[in-house]
Structure formats: C-alpha cells, structure tokens
Amino acid sequence: MKRRTGQDRAITQNWRPATQAVRGGTARSEFGETSEAIFLTSGYAYDCAEDAAARFRGDQQGMTYSRLQNPTVQMLEQRIALLEGAAACRTMASGMAAMTAALLCQLQTGDHVVAGRAAFGSCRWLVDTLLPKFGITTTVIDARDPQAFIDATRPETKVYFFETPANPTMDIVDLAAVCGIAKERGIVSVVDNAFATPVLQRPLEFGADVVAYSATKLMDGQGRVLAGAVCGTEEFVENTLLAFIRNTGPTLSPFNAWVVMKGLETLDLRARRQSDSALQVGKFLEGRVQRVLHPGLPSHPQHNLAMAQMNATGPIFAFEVDGGRTQAHGLLDALELIDISNNIGDSRSLMTHPSSTTHAGVSEEVRTDMGVTENMLRLNVGLEDPLDLIDDLDRALKAVGL
Ligand SMILES: *Cc1c(COP(=O)(O)O)cnc(C)c1O
Numbered sequence: 001m002k003r004r005t006g007q008d009r010a011i012t013q014n015w016r017p018a019t020q021a022v023r024g025g026t027a028r029s030e031f032g033e034t035s036e037a038i039f040l041t042s043g044y045a046y047d048c049a050e051d052a053a054a055r056f057r058g059d060q061q062g063m064t065y066s067r068l069q070n071p072t073v074q075m076l077e078q079r080i081a082l083l084e085g086a087a088a089c090r091t092m093a094s095g096m097a098a099m100t101a102a103l104l105c106q107l108q109t110g111d112h113v114v115a116g117r118a119a120f121g122s123c124r125w126l127v128d129t130l131l132p133k134f135g136i137t138t139t140v141i142d143a144r145d146p147q148a149f150i151d152a153t154r155p156e157t158k159v160y161f162f163e164t165p166a167n168p169t170m171d172i173v174d175l176a177a178v179c180g181i182a183k184e185r186g187i188v189s190v191v192d193n194a195f196a197t198p199v200l201q202r203p204l205e206f207g208a209d210v211v212a213y214s215a216t217k218l219m220d221g222q223g224r225v226l227a228g229a230v231c232g233t234e235e236f237v238e239n240t241l242l243a244f245i246r247n248t249g250p251t252l253s254p255f256n257a258w259v260v261m262k263g264l265e266t267l268d269l270r271a272r273r274q275s276d277s278a279l280q281v282g283k284f285l286e287g288r289v290q291r292v293l294h295p296g297l298p299s300h301p302q303h304n305l306a307m308a309q310m311n312a313t314g315p316i317f318a319f320e321v322d323g324g325r326t327q328a329h330g331l332l333d334a335l336e337l338i339d340i341s342n343n344i345g346d347s348r349s350l351m352t353h354p355s356s357t358t359h360a361g362v363s364e365e366v367r368t369d370m371g372v373t374e375n376m377l378r379l380n381v382g383l384e385d386p387l388d389l390i391d392d393l394d395r396a397l398k399a400v401g402l
Contacts, residue, residue, distance in 0.1 A: 003028040006075070012082055017199070021264045025078030027071060038258045039071045068246055072254040076261045080229050083198040083264070084211055088237035090245060091229045091257060095194060095214020096122050097250035098228025100130075102190050102212040105244035107158060109135035114152045116143030116162030118171045118370045121359050123192060127161065144302065146177040153185060163192035165306070168318045168354045168378040169371040170293045172302040175309050179207035195344070199271040201310045210236060217345030218315070220263040221270050225256040270347065270383065274315035277389070278381035284390045285319050288397055290375070293318040315382070316344050320375040327400050328353045328377050334399035337384070337392040349382040349389055
C-alpha cells in the first residue's frame, strides 16, 4: 500500500531528512495523485447518523470539522514533525498565532516567564504586554548568557521563551546550556526556531521541550503565505496545546498548508544555498562597513557556538553603517536589485531598517537594550546569484559614500 507509506511513522522516521521533506505525511486519495491534494472543505459528511455519533464519541476514526482536522493540514503537520524529530506537531494560521498558542496553552495567572530580550517585535509584545494583562509576570534577559536564566528564575517560573539566532541582532542562545537549566528545574523551554528551521538547527536534540515556528519564513520560502507550527511531545501537543487551539481556532487554511508543504520539498536546497550566499555577501560587506553581525563569520562573538549547534547559519544577517538613519535609508533607496522589504526567508533578497520598521513598535529604550541601532540594516539573502547582490550593494554603498 504505497499510497499511505508517508503516514506510517515506523517507516518515515527511518527516512533521511531530504526524503522526509518530499514524502513525509503524504496520504494519497483513491485517485492516486502524485502531488498532495488540497482538501478545501470545512466539514465532512457521514454515511449514517450512527457514524456521526460514533465519530463524535471518538469511537470511529475520521474527521468532523476543519477547525479540528483536515487531511491537507495533517499531511503538513506530519511532515514538519518528522523533519523536526518531534513526536507531534500542530500548525496555525501565522507564526504569531503559533507563539501565542505555545505560551498561553500552558500558562495561567501567577506564573512567571523568562524571555530573551532580543526577539521579533510581536514576540516582545506578547511578553511585555499580553502576558502581564493576565497576571503572568515576565522577566526579559540577555539570553546570550545562560547564567541570566538562572538568576531570573523564581519558584513560579514556568516557561523559558527565546529565539536563536535572534532577530535582528543575530544573538545566539546556547541551546544545550539553557534547555539543560530548564530541565533541571522542571521549566518548559519554548524555542522560536523561525530563523533556522529544522534543516539548520534542531533544538529538540539539545533538550528543548517545545519548538515554535513562523512557517511564513524559510519553510514557505517564497514569500507567499503566512503559517505557523508548534512541535513537541505527544503529551504536550495532544493534552496541552490541542484543547487550546481547537477551541480558540487559529486554524491554518488547507490551501496555505499545501503551499508550505510544497515549500518544504525544496527547504534543504534553499536553506543551504542561501546560507552559502549569505556568507559570501557577509564577507564582502565586512570589508566595507563598520560592523557585520553574521554568526557564520569568525568576527561574530558567538561564532563557535553558532557553528556547534547549527548546520549552516542561514540567509539572514545584520550590518551597521556609520551615518545613522539617514545613511541607512539612503543605502536602501540606492538599491536596484535587492528589495526594500521586511520579510525574511524569501527566495528574493530583501533588506530593511529594523528600527524604523519591524522594531518601530517597541520603545526606543527597549530597542537600545536589544541592540537595535539606527545604523542597523538587516539583509535576507535570496537565491539570486550572490555576485549580482554584491554588485548591487557595491553600487548602493558608493552612492552613500561608503
Ligand atoms: C516572522 C517571525 C515571527 C512571526 O511570524 P508570522 O508568520 O509573521 O506571524 C515570529 N518569530 C520570528 C523569529 C519571526 O521571524
């Protein structure tokens, strides 16, 4: 029965990642389609009334409603779980829906969260604004220092939440050290792995409990859809996360699930190629600007740690010019090939000025604390020929006197 081998975990877990990325989770319908079908349906029909009752009782296998189950979405979830090495995965409509669900599903009033200070703007909003509204206290720390997690931990600390590499400063968190500290204390570590994806970094292998994604980024990888995912143990996903998402409804559309599934087929190729190109472009910039923040370059203060826990360092890095916002904006405006855009993980090269875009919503004090300066630009290196990107940057740098 080759039709459903993609769903048989006993078989698929022995496949190598590139095979899992193409075939994991696939469940062919009776038509034997080669590419996965898009089941754009909100509901399901039953052969008889007793079947409907049995399915609602849980005595009969099958789907009842697409907020709860959908065949296309399930294929994607199985594929991501396989790639991540996780027992289970659930997807959501966006990365932020995934982050919110991963935190709120397990927290309650009186709990405490320790979070990395360098984070995606909306992740900081969850920590600084949303959680405290419900009586969940939070402490924001410099996550580069594992000791800072220990110092911030209280008896009521329930979760450590951080990303690595962190957006946009490219701070690296020592996964083994921090997840180990969490385990010793019975604290749940939630890692936002959007910058890396399982191709570049697998936090569960370093002891993380929960891995959360914006699949909008490298997983789709072609700037088409928003999506999110949360991976963890069967116990966490089935007993803690599932009730929260089924009843609050941050459901991923089957169409968007299909697009991300197609993205996963080429994820390994794209992530490695874009990492190589980003290193080449980063080396060029090192000779031209004040400071390059790229974990793949020996000049990055945490280069050795990045190389120890990542397979490659990804398409995204930051750099600083010396003339503040005026020069940074001037450089963006002088680009002819690279787009001015705040997305990342795209197959197109995109550049943004974080302090006036992605991090404009956080206060200047918080930006300074995170290391997001007016001089900083963030570059996502795409699949174009890196020499054309270097030509474009060279021209733009000259235009602003660099
Ligand atoms: C983009 C991003 C998110 C949010 O994901 P969306 O899909 O845009 O909702 C969260 N964390 C990180 C690190 C991101 O880069």
